[in-house]
Amino acid sequence: MKKKYNDTIICFNVITIFPEMFSAIINYGIIGQAIKKKIININFLNPRNFSKNKYKSVDDRPYGGGPGMLMSVEPLYLAIQEAKSRLKNATVIYLSPQGKELKQNNIEKLIAKKQIIFICGRYEGIDQRIIDNQVDEEWSIGSYILTGGELAAMVMIDSISRLIPGVIKKKSIEEDSFSNNLLDYPSYTRPEIIKNMSVPQILLSGNHDQIRIWRLKQSLGKTWIKRPDLLKKKKLTEEEIILLDEFKKKFREKNNY
Ligand code: 4GS
Helix, strand or coil: CCCCCCCCCEEEEEECCCHHHHHHHHCCHHHHHHHHCCCEEEEEECHHHHCCCCCCCCEECCCCCCCCCEECHHHHHHHHHHHHHHCCCCEEEEEEEEEEECCHHHHHHHCCCCEEEEECCECCCCCHHHHHHHCCEEEECCCCCCCECHHHHHHHHHHHHCCCECCECHHHHHCCCCCCCCCCCCCCCCCCEECCEECCHHHHCCCHHHHHHHHHHHHHHHHHHHCHHHHHCCCCCHHHHHHHHHHHHHHHHHHCC
């Protein structure tokens, strides 16, 4: 019988010549637990197993010359077909610096997909005809160059998986930076004093309303200093406008500007 993978909430399928690299997320921490609990599922297909020449090679020279190699078309194509045949409605994602740059709000939309096939490129990349005919979406994890798409696929699997119900606590997701277009407020844990540095008194007060106000003010202030672009996107409430004004005033006094 043909293998099918349809019993989890989300099914990731990775086409890679280095599946062992994924032990970095599969065997550790929160993603490791989610796989054990069968909330998520990750499968691999290695183009090398679809290579038909006697050296099982998976790279080839680019037409027109130039340095570097590309992934061979046939093994990659056959691996994609095999992945598609095992799934019902998979979305095929290719990771490359030419893709649209991933942001948290894109990740929030991607969790709606039940099945994703990631193509991990190596060398200089893959044949354009595969991108044109087999790939549904092209994403980039950032404007820099990696040696392979595997780390990018792991970044996507990690950031999508933590939003799946049951993987982490719902409250932690609601408090994420970016989900409200604000950076996190500063956090502290024991001890109360270390090397002359103390915890802000308000956090020890037990006054939950005052703590909420302090944290909101810190979030607004930190975002204003470090990521003013995020604040521009956000419609502030009356309370938030007042708190940010207080923060700015104090900050300007302290820094003489
Ligand atoms: C990225 C990136 C990337 C490009 C893979 C050169 C090997 C490499 N993938 N976001 N060939 N940035 N891929 O750098 O996704």
